[in-house]
Amino acid sequence: MLRFSKLSKAGMIAIIALILAFMYIPLFILMLNSFNEAQVSSWPIQSYSLKWWETASELEAIRNALLNSVIVALGAMVVASILGTLTAFALSRFDFFGKTTVNLLVVLPIALPGVVTGVAFSNTYSNFLTPAGFQIGYFGMIVAHATFCIVMVFNNVFARLKRMNPNLQEASMDLGQGVWGTFRLVTFPQFRAAFGAGALLAFALSFDEVVVTIFTAPPGVDTVPLWILKEMARPTQASVVNVVATVIIILSLIPVYVSQRLSRAADDGK
Amino acid sequence: MAGIESGHNLLNEGTTPLTSGVSIRGLSKSFGSVEAVSGVNLDIPQGEFFSMLGPSGSGKTTVLRMIAGFEAASAGSIFLNGQDVTDQAPFDREVNTVFQDYALFPHMSIQENVEFGLRAKKISKEERAAKATEAIEQVKLGHLSDRLPHQLSGGQRQRIALARALVLRPKLLLLDEPLGALDKQLREEMQVELKTIQRESKITFIFVTHDQEEAMRMSDRIAVFNAGKIEQVGTPEEVYERPATSFVAGFLGSSNIIDANSASGLIGMQEMVNIRPERIKLVASSETLGSDEQGVQATIKDTAFLGANTLFILDVNGITMIATRVNEELPGETKGFVVGDRVLAKWKKSHVTSIPK
Numbered sequence: 352m353l354r355f356s357k358l359s360k361a362g363m364i365a366i367i368a369l370i371l372a373f374m375y376i377p378l379f380i381l382m383l384n385s386f387n388e389a390q391v392s393s394w395p396i397q398s399y400s401l402k403w404w405e406t407a408s409e410l411e412a413i414r415n416a417l418l419n420s421v422i423v424a425l426g427a428m429v430v431a432s433i434l435g436t437l438t439a440f441a442l443s444r445f446d447f448f449g450k451t452t453v454n455l456l457v458v459l460p461i462a463l464p465g466v467v468t469g470v471a472f473s474n475t476y477s478n479f480l481t482p483a484g485f486q487i488g489y490f491g492m493i494v495a496h497a498t499f500c501i502v503m504v505f506n507n508v509f510a511r512l513k514r515m516n517p518n519l520q521e522a523s524m525d526l527g528q529g530v531w532g533t534f535r536l537v538t539f540p541q542f543r544a545a546f547g548a549g550a551l552l553a554f555a556l557s558f559d560e561v562v563v564t565i566f567t568a569p570p571g572v573d574t575v576p577l578w579i580l581k582e583m584a585r586p587t588q589a590s591v592v593n594v595v596a597t598v599i600i601i602l603s604l605i606p607v608y609v610s611q612r613l614s615r616a617a618d619d620g621k
Numbered sequence: 622m623a624g625i626e627s628g629h630n631l632l633n634e635g636t637t638p639l640t641s642g643v644s645i646r647g648l649s650k651s652f653g654s655v656e657a658v659s660g661v662n663l664d665i666p667q668g669e670f671f672s673m674l675g676p677s678g679s680g681k682t683t684v685l686r687m688i689a690g691f692e693a694a695s696a697g698s699i700f701l702n703g704q705d706v707t708d709q710a711p712f713d714r715e716v717n718t719v720f721q722d723y724a725l726f727p728h729m730s731i732q733e734n735v736e737f738g739l740r741a742k743k744i745s746k747e748e749r750a751a752k753a754t755e756a757i758e759q760v761k762l763g764h765l766s767d768r769l770p771h772q773l774s775g776g777q778r779q780r781i782a783l784a785r786a787l788v789l790r791p792k793l794l795l796l797d798e799p800l801g802a803l804d805k806q807l808r809e810e811m812q813v814e815l816k817t818i819q820r821e822s823k824i825t826f827i828f829v830t831h832d833q834e835e836a837m838r839m840s841d842r843i844a845v846f847n848a849g850k851i852e853q854v855g856t857p858e859e860v861y862e863r864p865a866t867s868f869v870a871g872f873l874g875s876s877n878i879i880d881a882n883s884a885s886g887l888i889g890m891q892e893m894v895n896i897r898p899e900r901i902k903l904v905a906s907s908e909t910l911g912s913d914e915q916g917v918q919a920t921i922k923d924t925a926f927l928g929a930n931t932l933f934i935l936d937v938n939g940i941t942m943i944a945t946r947v948n949e950e951l952p953g954e955t956k957g958f959v960v961g962d963r964v965l966a967k968w969k970k971s972h973v974t975s976i977p978k
Contacts, residue, residue, distance in 0.1 A: 518724035521691050524711040525718045526785070527741030536737075540728045 378600060385593035392589055407594040416578035420558055423574060427496035427557035432550045435504025443512040460499040468495065469566030476567065488569050495567045496560055500553035507549030511542040548613035551606040575599065638700035642666040642825060643688065643793060648697035650683050657683045659849045665827065667792065670819050672828045672836040675846030681829050685795050688827065689718045701793065712741070717786035718795045723778045725770035731757065731781055732766040738789045756788035776807045787818070793825045800835065812839055833873045837861065845869045867976050870895045877942045878976065887937065888915050893976045900972040901944035903933060906963045916967030921958050933958065935966055942966065
């Protein structure tokens with residue numbers, strides 16, 4: 352372990368505090384503002400009330416947006432989990448022509464600007480699939496989100512499979528378990544935690560996606576981020592947005608916490 | 622002992638496989654352009670402790686993995702009790718394996734690990750638990766059955782791996798360098814234990830090792846592997862005293878292999894020969910040879926005290942030979958030879974073995 356002098360320790364603590372303050376003070380102000388009675392967010396807050404929380408709970412549009420977001424995120428998560436896991440198996444267990452290319456192509460969507468992905472999907476849907484008679488609708492958002500969500504599952508599962516002892520599967524078959532039994536009893540439990548962590552990250556990634564969603568959402572369908580974006584253009588309702596954002600911050604703590612726990616379990620080899 | 626007729630057991634392709642035991646005919650395995658195993662023939666009767674000995678990369682583990690069903694054979698056949706199992710999946714073969722790294726399932730308790738094979742056999746929960754408990758007791762680890770594998774020491778994991786395989790009462794148990802990761806004392810303890818289990822259970826053991834001492838200590842017969850082929854099959858005495866090739870002579874124990882040219886000059890034999898170092902006696906250079914003895918004048922180049930033995934490195938007209946002497950007395954009690962001494966290195970004529978190739 353490196354040893355630091357008291358002064359340099361204090362300096363580093365100060366830097367960390369500064370960085371954390373930069374990251375979290377805006378969130379904190381937003382959360383406080385959700386209890387602000389005023390029409391328009393302002394500082395300092397004159398009086399506190401639950402007024403906007405009540406308004407928000409009664410708004411049909413919010414509930415619809417939330418439902419849409421959850422459905423799209425769940426759909427993207429399921430698609431990404433299946434495809435990401437299968438790709439991870441193919442790339443970690445087999446050697447084939449074009450392996451590195453496939454690896455690159457799977458990881459690329461996370462690096463592509465969302466606007467590019469959005470335009471590409473939007474064009475494909477409206478210029479190609481719709482004229483050909485496919486009403487892609489809601490499902491288009493799920494597919495578009497899944498393209499970059501796959502990476503989350505793929506990376507997690509791939510890393511785990513790479514470190515897994517291949518003898519375990521042989522031992523299972525040696526002891527009489529068939530292919531399916533071996534997967535269920537031995538292989539899957541080995542990467543279960545990594546799989547869960549990847550799937551949760553995929554969910555979170557899809558849930559708050561804005562850019563690709565703008566291009567691929569069917570007319571009249573809002574997800575939570577889209578709804579917030581539209582509300583921000585009408586400042587009279589800005590405080591409702593604060594309420595929704597606060598709820599999302601609290602809710603998003605859950606998957607992050609669970610996924611960190613799972614990652615730690617995966618590192619312990621459980 | 623099953624090994625006595627070993628000379629006849631290395632049968633050729635086409636001969637009838639054993640009805641009780643393992644038979645291998647013309648077994649080959651290629652990985653790409655590399656031939657890891659080529660044309661292996663073996664007959665291992667039921668109940669034998671059979672070792673496959675060889676350096677790393679000699680193909681012994683690949684043969685074992687083909688018998689288990691983890692690798693597909695490129696050519697040839699494997700028979701278990703007269704039945705061709707070459708194309709059977711591992712889970713269809715009544716063969717169990719003890720892996721070098723034990724391959725215990727890390728997410729299952731010791732009890733669950735040992736029950737695993739019984740579970741696949743659709744044995745009821747109660748019976749499964751009872752059998753597994755008994756097997757764990759047998760390897761004296763009953764108090765650890767609730768633990769996870771990573772909470773056990775290497776030696777304990779080794780025993781559990783053994784219990785997990787033996788609880789299924791296989792006819793054939795494959796062991797892939799199972800003692801390789803243990804320290805010397807524990808390894809010797811396990812050697813005795815394995816041998817006892819094998820003798821009492823009458824299960825055929827096929828034991829892969831690169832440790833010649835371990836192979837000789839435990840086996841009824843040994844197959845010596847080199848470069849994907851079997852060089853010789855025989856009892857420990859046979860492979861040690863009558864090595865078929867210079868590789869076998871060199872791999873088992875120490876040896877003085879003298880090629881045909883040098884042999885004719887030194888002792889008048891027109892073939893490659895081997896003289897084991899422990900059979901060479903060093904005496905004063907003025908002594909004469911008995912009628913049943915041969916000898917050469919030598920200079921001592923170096924000596925080393927090895928505890929039980931003393932090692933002498935000799936120079937015989939430019940050829941290096943080694944001789945060992947058992948230290949029956951304390952150092953200094955008798956006057957030994959020292960570096961630079963001229964000596965007569967002698968041995969009985971019958972102790973010289975000719976090596977066919």
